[in-house]
Amino acid sequence: MAEQRVQWFKFASPPNFYDLAGRLAPWFGGLAAILFVVGLYIGFILAPPDYQQGNSYRIMFIHVPTAWMSMFLYVLMAVYAAIGLIWRVKTAEVMAKAIAPTGAMFAFLCLWSGALWGKPTWGTYWVWDARLTSQLILLFLYLGYMALHAAIEDRQRAANASAILALAGVVNVPIIYFSVVWWNTLHQGASITVTSAPTMETVMFVALLVMTFACWMYAIAVVLWRARLELLERERRAAWVLERTGEKA
Amino acid sequence: MIEFLAMGGHAPYVWGSYGVALLAMVVEMVLLRQRRKAVNRRLARLARLNGEEGGATSPDV
Amino acid sequence: MSHASHVVFPAHRLEVEGLVVERGERLLIRDLGFSLAGGELLQVAGRNGAGKTSLLRILCGLSRPLEGRVCWDGVPVQHQEEGPTAHLAYLGHANALKDELSGEENLRIQSALQGRGVGRDEAWEVLGRMGLGGHEDLPVKFLSQGQKRRVALARLLLVRRPLWILDEPFAALDVQVIEVLRSALEAHLAANGMIILTTHQAVPIEGRQRTLTLGKAA
Amino acid sequence: MSHASHVVFPAHRLEVEGLVVERGERLLIRDLGFSLAGGELLQVAGRNGAGKTSLLRILCGLSRPLEGRVCWDGVPVQHQEEGPTAHLAYLGHANALKDELSGEENLRIQSALQGRGVGRDEAWEVLGRMGLGGHEDLPVKFLSQGQKRRVALARLLLVRRPLWILDEPFAALDVQVIEVLRSALEAHLAANGMIILTTHQAVPIEGRQRTLTLGKAA
Amino acid sequence: MNGLATALITLLRRDLILALRRRQDALVVLGFFVVVVSLFPLGVGPDPQLLRSMAPGVLWVSALLATMLSLERLFSDDFRDGSLEQILLSPQPLSLLVGSKILAHWLITGLPLVLISPLLGMQLGLDGTEILILMTALLLGTPILSLVGAIGAALTLGLRGGGVLISLLILPLYVPALVLGAGAVDAVMYGSSAQAHLSLMAALLILTLLLAPWAIAAALRIMLD
């Protein structure tokens, strides 16, 4: 069992991962900074005001990337959790745990920016619209995952148990989404649906794209960074950790 | 410039969104930095303890 | 208390190889190997926290070792035809009794769960052998600690597994109950069974026995 | 482990008269009376379920007897000037430690609750005397069972009460820890303290001692 | 196969007998349901129209909370007295044994909720058809609540503060059942058919029946490791 594991996931061995992540993270971080600057420049300087919404639509450049990121990161987290659970790959377990806080942060930012966008466009910060509601529940799923992780002292058991939770959640996300969409269409009138501008101008689209990439790079950098720390703590008795921290101390 | 900052009357919303996003990312990075320091301290202490005991007997009595 | 003649188990062999056990990020057991044959008793000794309970739970398949394997008659327990636990009976710190049920009900339910339905008569007979005659249909909550332990012990006799794994079977028992338990253990050994147990108390048991002491190096 | 010279208690006397104890509708103790003076140890013996724990809890004032009374220096404990419990320290089955707090924090909090604020130095000194030097500021959850028991014991030394009431202090401890505990008990007796304890294990303690066996009839 | 059937039936019978002997436990869950539902009129005020329109939501949320509270003890009693270890050591497949336990749990807590719901629905001003749909929806929905909740119960086994933690883990997963269940009653209330809601609910039940036992078994093995 153990030997197979080492062969299959040679590159995922903790010391290799630790070194590689240490080398890559700064590059992703730098790239993220550059892309954020470029994206904001396009979004705020080059892109003209919207004829309907005025300038408030510029919230889109943070709102939509964070929305996408929060959903994508959840799936990614579940995938890593599954790999960790089935093949007992420590680095995958660590990655799953490291993704959760960043994913939760993006979910929160999506809610926050959406709420602030809602006030000028809909006249209220919050309606119980399907998309809004399911995003809120996504945030709760992240929080539940993190709470379970924190509640179990033994790290191995915590990783396994929260992996189950992540998988149960990922099965449920589409179900939740559709049930909520469906729930919402029942009552007529009162709710307002999210309507995007009919045809997005190219500049806006480019800005959105660049900002999305920026968020991606940021997420990768931060997650790798956190995963390294997590790995150090988990493996703190291992020889490779002693080698690497001995130099620093 | 002022006009740009005013965002056509939507300044609080627009800058509120971006400000909090920036804040969240900065806070996340600061927390990570603090945690790295804590981990390093802990590992250093562990290394010191291992050195002292020489792995001879368990600390338990 | 003589039931040695009831069942005699065929020859079996338990083999443990290269076991590495980690709990709560501490390496408790490093590369442990041993083997046990019918009629043998293995006493697992060690300080508080040495990893005795952890080892027993791994031998039962309740938790997984970091590395290494446990074989029964040469086959890893996971690949046993009748399931990984069909050859053993485990008595942990807890008695696994339901307070609201009588001794008889407890025994019959547990046996059925372990895959061997037993009748009322058989349950009563075993309870009687354990010195619980007259208490068979009393809810367990009215029994004293020692009497409860006897019911738990009676389960071992009922499910008829060759390997017994017992965690601190003597703890907090008074002298009389210890005596009952001791003779049950000796009878099991005489019937070619195997026993693995932990204890902090010294109890003389007749039969081939060895001691495995954990945590000397750690 | 020599702290006999630290405090010497003045002469006190514990008297128990006509105690009748009932638990769960069973009469456990019928008309029990005894008295205890400084420097004496009373070991309460008896089968499982004989009522040992129940008796100790009554002596502490944690539960009330059906009849009878407990006097300290001739005055019923309920009418003591400084409250019914100001003369005793109780160590039950549980250690009464908070896992998240360090040994020092646990000790200082417990002493303050018992009405005697102690400084950091004093707490460290007592922990050192119990052989826990170097572990003073570790959260208790990282200590082994034996080390936890020592912290609980250190509390007895800190609050400086003449009467110690200990329920199964030796249970499930390994040999080394038992030794530490034994010498602490002897030192307390030497300082003219009193001890009442229960145990199923035989541990030789030097000093004047008596045994009270419960439930012989039952 | 025969051994399996015996084991499953034994476990089911055991849990039912235990529930009978500790009767007040099941009654307390029912009591909680009734009390929480009755709190709403106190909090919201006596306006019948308002009460009627919030009735499906209130009944469902209360059922959900009552189930959730009862779940904390689904495995924890067996865990504490060591029976759960023995169940894990049984040669029979754990996911099926777990299914047996959940069936017992539903019979003890879910079914009584369904049976008492007409009374509470009436109190909140629902009429005949609506109550019928409410009961059907609860009949399909409460097993889902038991099954999904059992995952949370297994995952929080032996943890401090398990009770509140369970809720944070599983309440989000209860959303589909809640939306469909309350939606069914809403639908008939506004004059359309509840058919679609109920069909979806049945589909959800089947899906949960297929998946949840595996997740629960895996979670139990992990938490007892």
Added chain:
Amino acid sequence: MNGLATALITLLRRDLILALRRRQDALVVLGFFVVVVSLFPLGVGPDPQLLRSMAPGVLWVSALLATMLSLERLFSDDFRDGSLEQILLSPQPLSLLVGSKILAHWLITGLPLVLISPLLGMQLGLDGTEILILMTALLLGTPILSLVGAIGAALTLGLRGGGVLISLLILPLYVPALVLGAGAVDAVMYGSSAQAHLSLMAALLILTLLLAPWAIAAALRIMLD
């Protein structure tokens, strides 16, 4: 007197430090509150007018349930590890020591509920004044919930199924706080003044402060007997 003050402050500090070290426990209670409030719109439907009119009731019932769930552990942790016995053996008056523990409990669970309530109020469509009254009412009401609930927590100490049993015992006792608290918000919502409700609430708080600690101390002595 000095010993008393030391003991009280020590106990308060101890509970606060413990809460800090097990931070997620307090957060979970907050999470529960938020999740339960968010479930109601899912059950009732998105109609803003309906949500607005049921908001006070929903917020209060949820606060009540969240407090209740957190109460289960108010004494049980101390009971399990033996600290509670030691507290009973302290020479200081038990009712005051208990008061210290409850103050800590309120600071850890009640206060955060008060602080997050504006957000949830806004989600349910309450406006500025209403939110202000809501917060004031919760500020006066959550200590009542902690105090009254602690009686239930003490009475169910060490009993199987404590969690659900507590709720049945104390939810009826919560009714006055619920009626007054939700009523205060309702009052401003319908254009009248919340003055009367809030004054009564304050009176209730004072009464509870005077009586509850004695009841709790007595209950603890009985349950540890």
